[in-house]
Amino acid sequence: MEKPRLGISEGVRKSNMPSDYKLFEFDYTKFKSKLINVPKRGEFFGQSSVIVSVPNPDGTLTDYRIIEASNFEDILQDKFPEIRSFAGNAVDNSGSVIRFSV
Incomplete structure (x- = not known):
């Protein structure tokens, strides 16, 4: 019995593949270093000064004020x-x- 062949035929395009996109570099070490002095939820009442930028699906960056929010x-x-x-x-x-978690 011959095994079925799996794959995409020439000219067939998956509908979930983007036709337009942007690439971002992610420096994990730098990102994680920004999180060292993040205030902890429940121990901090105010506005966090720790801000990280994260890309949105449309490719723009959004700045977020971050707090530690452990679920452990x-x-x-x-x-x-x-x-x-x-x-x-x-x-x-x-x-x-x-x-997010790291």
């Missing part, structure tokens, strides 16, 4: 201090939010 219990966070979660609101639009 304290005991687990102490066991794995290198895993941290963050949340932020856009500087220009507080309704635009971001969440």
